[in-house]
Each structure stands twice: as structure tokens, then as C-alpha cells.
Amino acid sequence: MKRLRLGIAGAGHLGTIHARLASKLPQFEVVGVADPVAAAREKIEQSLQLPTFSSHEAMEGRIDCLVVASPTFLHFPIGLWGLDRGIHLFVEKPITASVLEADMLIKAARRHGCVLQVGHVERFNPAYRWVRQRSSVPRQIHAVRTSSFTGRSTDIGVVHDLMIHDIDLVLDWVDSPIEEIRASGVSWMGTNEDYAQCQIHFQNGCVASLVASRVHRTAQRALHAMTDRQIIDVNLATCEVALSEASSEVASRSFHIDRLSGQERAGLKDEFFERWFPTTHWKSDPVNAIECELLDFHRAIESGKAPEVTGEQGREAIDVAERILSAIAGRTSVAHRRVA
Secondary structure, three states: OHHHHHHEEEEEOOHHHHHHHOOOOEEEEEEEOOOOOOHHHHHHHHHOOOOOOHHHHOOOOOOOEEEOOOHHHHHHHHHHHHHOOOOOOOOOOOOOHHHHHHHHHHHHHHHHOOOOEEOOHHHOOOHHHHHHHOOOOOOOOEEEOOOOOOOOOOOOOHHHHHHHHHHHHHHHHHHOEEEEEEEEOOOOOOOOOOEEEEEEEEOOOOEEEEEOOOOOOEEEEEEEEEEEOOOEEOOOOEEEEEEEEOOHHHHHOOHHHHOOOOHHHHOHHHHHHHHHEEEEEOOOOOHHHHHHHHHHHHHHHHHHHOOOOHHHHHHHHHHHHHHHHHHHHHOOOOOOOOOO
């Protein structure tokens, strides 16, 4: 196993997490964390005892790979700087602020033979991975992702900040071209949307409804889905799954509610899932998904094989996010201002 020299651009919330985890992994030597804010650098030096730099450019010639955990508008310039120097790149979600920038990063990675991985962390969530392996093609998906207002990532709206996670999961799960997107949103705390909801209609007939809010009293990360014969509930926060499989009678459509007697109907509620949709409950042991991402980054660099989430997949997520924002911009929000 080769120990890779790793640099981190950004000493904020996510950059600090990456630095802390990577410094404990034998696969990496953390060369330093770059951030223009002195107070942020001082916090890294005191809490993690790692070297810091005022600019990522100070790490040139010292690193083999780079994690970009800076504000979104800096993902492209910092990422391109690294790729043009043959440095393998892990960039936090969203990959860039625009599809055009994403395309340029992808081309640069190909040109220089570098790994380009995007930090869509929910792909490493054990609950999603378990369901993905055991479910058939979804027909309906409902995703809800909410949090209280943290004051972070205010340079982007909730679509790029939170909904982007579920956009990526839905694109991975459904794997069909998109026919239509409908969306609306509300802006409360600034010019960017803080609440958004959308419906994504796929060519294979699946409809995905996504809701994201960063002005909510409670935090939630959940998926509810239906396939031709499954009802699936996924709690991404607790890594719990309830997967209900239709009985042979229901799946074959030989069962009909109108054929039941009054007595049978009376007991239907109590035995519904036991008899008609027997359910498997599954819960994962705790997993640090960001650590899994870093290990996948090392594996991709060492093996030359694609990472779990490629630059192309990150680009598809940002493309859909842009289409959602365009749909939102075409509607009047229920708040006192339009969402741009």
C-alpha cells in the first residue's frame, strides 16, 4: 500500500472533518490544510496539530492528491489548478457551481490521467447500499431532507446544498433519461432558496418527488419508494430500512379487496403487512461514510479504477440541479420574494 501525500483546501466544517479522518488513516500523509482565513488555520493547528497554509498553491510539489472542501464557487479554480498539475482530486458536492465548469474539470482529469471523485456521501450510506442491491426498478420515490438553518453554505441555495444528495441517489437508482422536471421554492434568509420541492419524471415511468429545507425545526434524511412489488422505507440518518415485499397474491394481482367478506375486511388492518406485505427490517452498524469516501479515493488512485462517484456522475447531478433551479425561477414563491 502506497501512502499518498494529501492536501486539503478549506478549513471549514467539512474540511476539518476530512483532515481529522485522513490524519488517522495509514493510507494518507496529510501535508497540510489551506485556508485564507487565519482563525480557521489556527483552529486546525490547535485541534489537529496539522500544518496549514494561507493558499492551496503553497502545497504545489508537495502533494499527490487534494480534497477540495472550500465554498462551491472555488471548487472549479482550485480543482483545475490541481488537475493541471497532475494531482488527483476529491471535490466535495456539488462538483462545481455550473455544468460548464464541471465539464472543464472532467476534461482536465482525462487529459492528465487523474482521478476525479465527487463527495456525494450518501452513496456510501449502508442503508442505501443495502436497498440498492435488493430492490427492483422504482416506480415512485419520495425523498425528504431537512435541517435547521446553520449559516453554512449560504453561497448556494438548498438545491445545491441539501437536495443535491437525493438528486444523486435518484439518478443512480432510477438510471433512466429525464422527461420533465417541475419545481418550486421559497427564499427566506437571503437571495438563494431555503426550501425547494420538485417532481422528476423519468422516461421509464418513475416519478421522484424531492423535498429539501434548511429552515426546518427537525433534521430528517429519508427515502420512501415503491417498485412493482416492494414498499421501501429508508432512514438515512439512522441507517434503518423496512422493506415490504408483496405476497404472491398481491404481486400477481389475483387479490382484490372487494372480494373480502366483512369479517375479513375487519381484520385487514391488523394483518395487512404480515399477510399481504411481509416486511424485512434491517439496521446497519455505525459507519463513517466520509472515511469510506477517503478510502475509496485512495483505492481509485492506486488501482486506476473509477471511484464510486465519478466526475461524470457529479456533473449529472449538477445538471439536474440547474434544471430544478430554472423551474423554480419560472414560478412565484409563496414567500415575499421571487427565488432567482
